[in-house]
Amino acid sequence: xxxxxxxxxxxxxxxxxxxxxxxxxxxxxxxxxxxxxxxxxxxxxxxxxxxxxxxxxxxxxxxxxxxxxxxxxxxxxxxxxxxxxxxxxxxxxxxxxxxxxxxxxxxxxxxxxxxxxxxxxxxxxxxxxxxxxxxxxxxxxxxxxxxxxxxxxxxxxxxxxxxxxxxxxxxxxxxxxxxxxxxxxxxxxxxxxxxxxxxxxxxxxxxxxxxxxxxxxxxxxxxxxxxxxxxxxxxxxxxxxxxxxxxxxxxxxxxxxxxxxxxxxxxxxxxxxxxxxxxxxxxxxxxxxxxxxxxxxxxxxxxxxxxxxxxxxxxxxxxxxxxxxxxxxxxxxxxxxxxxxxxxxxxxxxxxxxxxxxxxxxxxxxxxxxx
Amino acid sequence: xxxxxxxxxxxxxxxxxxxxxxxxxxxxxxxxxxxxxxxxxxxxxxxxxxxxxxxxxxxxxxxxxxxxxxxxxxxxxxxxxxxxxxxxxxxxxxxxxxxxxxxxxxxxxxxxxxxxxxxxxxxxxxxxxxxxxxxxxxxxxxxxxxxxxxxxxxxxxxxxxxxxxxxxxxxxxxxxxxxxxxxxxxxxxxxxxxxxxxxxxxxxxxxxxxxxxxxxxxxxxxxxxxxxxxxxxxxxxxxxxxxxxx
Numbered sequence: 001x002x003x004x005x006x007x008x009x010x011x012x013x014x015x016x017x018x019x020x021x022x023x024x025x026x027x028x029x030x031x032x033x034x035x036x037x038x039x040x041x042x043x044x045x046x047x048x049x050x051x052x053x054x055x056x057x058x059x060x061x062x063x064x065x066x067x068x069x070x071x072x073x074x075x076x077x078x079x080x081x082x083x084x085x086x087x088x089x090x091x092x093x094x095x096x097x098x099x100x101x102x103x104x105x106x107x108x109x110x111x112x113x114x115x116x117x118x119x120x121x122x123x124x125x126x127x128x129x130x131x132x133x134x135x136x137x138x139x140x141x142x143x144x145x146x147x148x149x150x151x152x153x154x155x156x157x158x159x160x161x162x163x164x165x166x167x168x169x170x171x172x173x174x175x176x177x178x179x180x181x182x183x184x185x186x187x188x189x190x191x192x193x194x195x196x197x198x199x200x201x202x203x204x205x206x207x208x209x210x211x212x213x214x215x216x217x218x219x220x221x222x223x224x225x226x227x228x229x230x231x232x233x234x235x236x237x238x239x240x241x242x243x244x245x246x247x248x249x250x251x252x253x254x255x256x257x258x259x260x261x262x263x264x265x266x267x268x269x270x271x272x273x274x275x276x277x278x279x280x281x282x283x284x285x286x287x288x289x290x291x292x293x294x295x296x297x298x299x300x301x302x303x304x305x306x307x308x309x310x311x312x313x314x315x316x317x318x319x320x321x322x323x324x325x326x327x328x329x330x331x332x333x334x335x336x337x338x339x340x341x342x343x344x345x346x347x348x349x350x351x352x353x354x355x356x357x358x359x360x361x362x363x364x365x366x367x368x369x370x371x
Numbered sequence: 372x373x374x375x376x377x378x379x380x381x382x383x384x385x386x387x388x389x390x391x392x393x394x395x396x397x398x399x400x401x402x403x404x405x406x407x408x409x410x411x412x413x414x415x416x417x418x419x420x421x422x423x424x425x426x427x428x429x430x431x432x433x434x435x436x437x438x439x440x441x442x443x444x445x446x447x448x449x450x451x452x453x454x455x456x457x458x459x460x461x462x463x464x465x466x467x468x469x470x471x472x473x474x475x476x477x478x479x480x481x482x483x484x485x486x487x488x489x490x491x492x493x494x495x496x497x498x499x500x501x502x503x504x505x506x507x508x509x510x511x512x513x514x515x516x517x518x519x520x521x522x523x524x525x526x527x528x529x530x531x532x533x534x535x536x537x538x539x540x541x542x543x544x545x546x547x548x549x550x551x552x553x554x555x556x557x558x559x560x561x562x563x564x565x566x567x568x569x570x571x572x573x574x575x576x577x578x579x580x581x582x583x584x585x586x587x588x589x590x591x592x593x594x595x596x597x598x599x600x601x602x603x604x605x606x607x608x609x610x611x612x613x614x615x616x617x
Contacts, residue, residue: 256423314543316538317543329544331547339556354570
C-alpha cells in the first residue's frame with residue numbers, strides 16, 4: 001500500500017515539474033519575434049539557398065512558385081532590419097531539408113502563412129475578422145484579401161509612403177472605383193499633388209475592419225464622414241470652402257429627415273438624399289466643374305434621380321447649403337423676416353393683453369367684495 | 372331653447388325663466404365643431420412632425436410606418452378643414468349678397484375706438500368699459516386672425532403636399548418659404564388659441580354660446596350691450612321673435 005502511494009506521489013511531482021518546465025520552455029520559445037535579438041543569423045542561413053533567382057517549386061496543382069527572395073528587398077522591408085527574420089513567420093521550417101509541403105495551391109500557401117501576422121499584430125488581425133473582406137472569404141472567395149495582399153509579404157513597408165499608395169493598393173482589386181476616384185476632386189489631388197488633406201479610401205471606409213458601404217447604417221452615417229473634413233473650419237478655409245455645409249444640410253428637408261432616421265431607426269432604409277446622392281460617391285467634383293452632378297447646369301437632372309417629374313423651377317426649391325439671403329432666396333428671406341417679428345408680436349400681445357385683463361378683473365372682484 | 376311667448380312672460384311662474392337670444396345658427400355651430408375637430412387633429416399630427424427631436428414626439432412617431440400614417444391623417448383632416456373653409460366662404464358670400472347675413476363680423480373704426488377704451492380701462496385710466504355690438508373687437512380679432520392664419524396654413528400646406536405640381540407654375544423658392552411659414556404659423560395659431568381664445572371663452576367667463584347657439588338676456592345685456600339695445604329697442608317685433616341678427 002505505502003509503496004504504491006509513494007510511486008503515485010513521485011509520479012505527481014515529476015509530472016508537475018515536467019509541466020512547469022514545458023511552460024517555461026514555451027514561454028522562451030524561439031518562435032516569438034525577436035526584435036530584441038537582432039544578432040540572430042537565420043536570415044543569412046536561409047538566403048544561402050533562397051538568393052538564387054531560379055529557385056522554384058511546382059505545387060500539386062501545377063502552379064510554379066518562385067522561391068527566390070531578393071536580399072535587397074528583405075533589407076528594405078520593415079521586418080528584417082528590426083531583427084524579425086524568416087522563421088518568425090515560417091514557423092514550420094526549422095532546418096534543411098524542409099518538411100514536406102502540404103499546400104495544393106499558391107493561394108492556399110498564402111492564406112496559411114499570413115496567419116503568422118497575428119502573433120505580433122493581434123489587434124489589427126482581429127479587426128480584419130469583422131471586415132467585409134473576411135465575410136467574402138467566409139463565403140468561399142479564396143481571393144478575398146489577407147494581410148499580405150495589401151501590405152506585401154517579404155517586402156512589407158510602412159503604409160502611406162507615399163499617401164497615394166493606400167488608394168493605389170485598394171485599386172489593384174477595386175479598379176473601376178479607383179478609376180472614378182482618380183478623376184474626382186479628392187483622387188486627383190491625391191495622385192497628382194500628393195495632397196495630405198484629401199481622403200484616401202481608408203479615411204472613409206476604415207482600415208482593417210472595412211464594412212459594407214451599401215447598408216442603411218453606412219448610408220445614414222455617411223454625412224458624418226463627409227463632415228469630419230467639411231465641417232472643419234480651418235481645413236475648409238485652406239481651400240476657400242464653406243464649413244457650414246453640414247450644419248445647413250441638417251436644417252434642410254433632406255437633413256432633418258435623415259437626422260430622425262439616424263437617431264431612431266438607423267438600420268431602416270431611408271430615401272432622403274445624403275451628400276453622395278447629389279455630389280457622387282467616388283467621382284465627386286468641384287461644384288464649379290461643368291461635369292459636376294451639382295453644377296447648376298446638371299442640378300435638375302440630379303434632382304430628377306429622386307424627383308422624376310420635377311420641372312425646371314424645381315431646383316429653386318433647393319436652397320443649397322446657403323444661409324437665408326435676400327438675393328439668393330428672397331421668398332425665404334421675407335418669410336423669415338415676417339415671422340421673426342410677427343411670432344413674438346402676436347405671442348406678447350396675447351400674453352400682455354390677457355395678463356392685463358386678469359389683473360383688472362381681479363382688482364374689480366376685490367373692490368366689489370370690500371364693504 | 373324655445374323663444375318665450377308674451378303669454379309665458381305675463382303669467383307668474385314658479386320657475387324663474389330667463390329670456391335667451393339666438394347668437395349662432397345650427398349650421399354655424401356645426402362649422403365650429405368641425406373646426407375644433409380638424410384643428411385639434413392637425414395640431415396633434417403636425418406638431419410631432421415639427422418637433423421630431425423631442426421625446427414626446429418620438430413617443431408618437433415610433434416608426435417610419437407610424438410617420439407615414441400620421442402624415443396621411445394630417446392630409447385627410449387638412450382636406451376636411453379646407454372643405455369647411457370653402458363652405459364657410461361660399462355660404463358667407465351667398466347669404467350676405469342676399470342680405471340674410473349681417474356684416475357684423477367685419478372690422479370697423481368703432482372696434483379701434485373700443486380697443487382704445489378697453490386699454491384705458493385695463494390700465495385703470497377709466498372705470499367705464501366699452502359697450503359692444505354683436506361681436507366685440509376681441510372676438511373679431513380672433514376670427515380674422517385665425518381666418519388668415521388658416522389661409523396661410525392651407526396654402527403653404529398644399530405647396531408642401533404637392534411641391535412638384537406647384538413648381539410647374541411658381542418659382543421653386545416658395546417651397547422652402549412655405550415650409551418655414553407652415554411651421555411658424557401653426558405654432559402661432561396654436562398658442563393664440565390657447566392663450567387668447569381659451570382665456571376669453573373659458574376663464575374670463577364660460578361662454579358656451581358657440582355650442583348652445585344662444586346667449587341669455589343677462590349675458591347679452593352685459594357683454595353685448597349695443598346688440599341687446601338694438602334687438603330690444605329698435606322694433607317691438609324683435610321681442611316676440613328674438614332670433615338673433617342673422
